[in-house]
Amino acid sequence: MGILDRILRAGEGKKLKALEGLVPEINALSTSMTALSDDALRAKTGEFRQRIERGESLDDLLVEAFAVTREAAGRVIGQRHYDVQMMGGAALHFGWVAEMKTGEGKTLVSTLPAYLNGLGGQGVHLVTVNDYLARRDAEWMGRVHKWMGLKVGLVIPGFKERPIEKRAAYAADITYGTNNEFGFDYLRDNMAPTLDDKSQRGHNFAIVDEVDSILIDEARTPLIISGRLADAAKLYYRFASVVRSLKRDVDYEVEEDKRIVVPLEAGIDKVELALGVANLYDEVQQNLVHQLQVALKAKELYKRDKDYIIQNGEVKIVDEFTGRVLDGRRWSEGIHQAIEAKEGVKIKEENQTLATITLQNYFRMYDKLGGMTGTASTEAAELKNTYGLDVVPIPTNKPVGRVDHADLIYKGEAGKFDAVVEDIAERFERGQPVLVGTISVEKSEHLSRLLTQRGVDHEVLNAKQHTREAHIVTQAGRLHAVTVATNMAGRGVDILLGGNPEGLARAQVLKEGHSADVMVDDFALSLPLEEMPEDFQSAR
Template identity: 65%
Template sequence: NNEFGFDYLRDNMAWNLADCVQREHNFAIVDEVDSILIDEARTPLIISGPADKATKWYVEFANIATRLIRGEHYEVDEKKRNVGILDPGVTRVEELLEIENLYEAVNTPMIGYLNNALKAKELFKRDRDYVIMNGELLIVDEHTGRVLSGRRYSEGLHQALEAKERVEIKDENQTLATITLQNYFRMYDKLSGMTGTAMTEASEFMQIYKLGVIPIPTNKTMQRKDQSDLVFKTEDAKFEAVATDIMERHRKGQPVLVGTVSVEKSEVLSQALRRKGIPHEVLNAKQHEREAAIIARAGTIGAVTVSTNMAGRGTDIMLGGNPEFMADYELQRQGISPVENAEQYESMWP
């Protein structure tokens, strides 16, 4: 889906018609349609190019932000994802920078650095919105839990986060072309799709895309039981109860998949399970390279898998495990490659 959008953007930047690659937007069928058209609808596809070099001011304002007090020097609107500097904050910043007027024309760029530094401090959290891997700050997709390789926040925000985390600050980029997935797919004359979880979003499909939802009965009778919510006074009590429940099911040999909302929460639950001596796997943005192996074994007897949204929509977890993948994994673990040792690999294939 992303590549279709990027092709559209590149076509609009092309100087010659011969360089355009995309056909007319007549008809599209989208798999996992609610994930693309609802969850990721406002995700911007951006083509960017080099802009200004990173400046010293990112580090300077990251340090200043730590010396400002929320509620006294600035206010935060978490719902609107915004911050606002207050008069005492302006005075404090002017003192720290040793300038007379922050809003003087020559100091105008500093207001942007200040706002980004405060946003980085208050609105963006490590292991929830982003992770640090190999000294690089990588964005985590809030819907899929996956690392968005190659993506960077715009307008200096990414550099402000890099300054906050004390990693290498890379040069700024400027946006050359952008479109959201929602606006891209609305260009099609006819649009349809399929998914196993569309009915809950039926009103939104109709309101935004003028698409009706038709439910198709399951091939077999639904066996899943949806239990009522359990509410705890504290998060610690909740995780303790979850870990205890997992321990009981693990002892019975029941495979368990636990969903968490962020990398941070998956690691908190992992610590609770370790304290109880429960062997388990953690699947989050930091272990994305092992995703296929973890999912293949998640349905085996007694397996416990703690995951972010990475094991969400479109993920097939087979009870008993995925035998083909596990056989291939075991053979390659023994150094038997289907490419380099083709005959031996074929002879040992179960």
């Protein structure tokens, strides 16, 4: 009986035991793999591909391919997969969600199914939540794949965006990128005038990091490519001015739970008087009703530093789940222009939708889908119903040392924040590193002000510090470090107790006056790192 048959026949409650059963078979090959020379180990890729051509399936190769990947990772990046990581890798290959606790090495786990499925030549997409992680993983884990003879591509905004370059990235055996960029490239392909202008070659297998965030939290978020319509800036400014004088519950009513604003008779009369029109609802004036609606919504339903921030004179949307700025995204139907008018910044031309798709519909196109996260059990039913994905909890390599305390409930927000500040200050004095999660940019900045008043040095990690995100998180484990973050900002970046040595070294190099350009990654080099001169590699 083949491996896949054995696993699938195991039944829902026995999947974990079935995965555990694969580990001894993989471990049995460790000695023979260790005995191979570098050339002999790399030659395994060609051997596996020949066996696929002769009719063997990827499932038939799983045990050997995983053993080869583990040995290669140990030699190239100095990291050898643990047994539980082998189980996680197998779960991904079978198209499941591997639930692995924070710090269990999900990034390393992804190399196993990526290498195995990359052998098939139909493409594997490694999907991460932001540009930093995509670039980091492509450089870091990509070294293992390139050493083994596979081609690695990277698709992120602003990096090799010409169609011919995009095609090369998607033609690679393994392609790293962000969920949004994969989706936007699909939309751009659907708008391409010729086949030569298309970049993607199909949707074979996707491994989604932080799968609950991408496939559940952001699933309904539409990716939109827009084109410009005629400018109506003056009208937006006029209505923004008019609605400032209108009073809630007197001139209009608001149903915040339904995101609805309804003008009342008194308010309509005031608007007609201000605009000098007899009847706002005349057929000729129908657009004015829409303008009034969006101006009122901008005033009541969209809050600065919660739903959006003002950055460099622009209104930028803040993701309600991650607290990150959604660069390039704009609210539709005139909402964005109404907010720009409300804030008094320059209004960009109104857009019309040319192509759109939700992340949910995009990822359902893949022939096979797998995912990793530390928090999937609570979303297990939705992942199963929407995507047909089973969640498999993978045990930790060592017992969890973290102590989880019960929640504390306070009568009011002020009391809660006072208690939080006191607790942080006490731990700060002891030197204990503290990471504080908040639900919005607004709350993070409020807590920051309270900590400043208390004399506690800290870093704030939210949409406004997106470019410094990785550096802040990597140093959050240093003595006396206090880091205030939105609920999911910095996800996927390791916090090492004592600080991250590489991050500290990079910061020191920059401090000494060296340009950031000298600290490039493999994707900025004219040749892969392994093909550069030895002096360059050692200096690297």
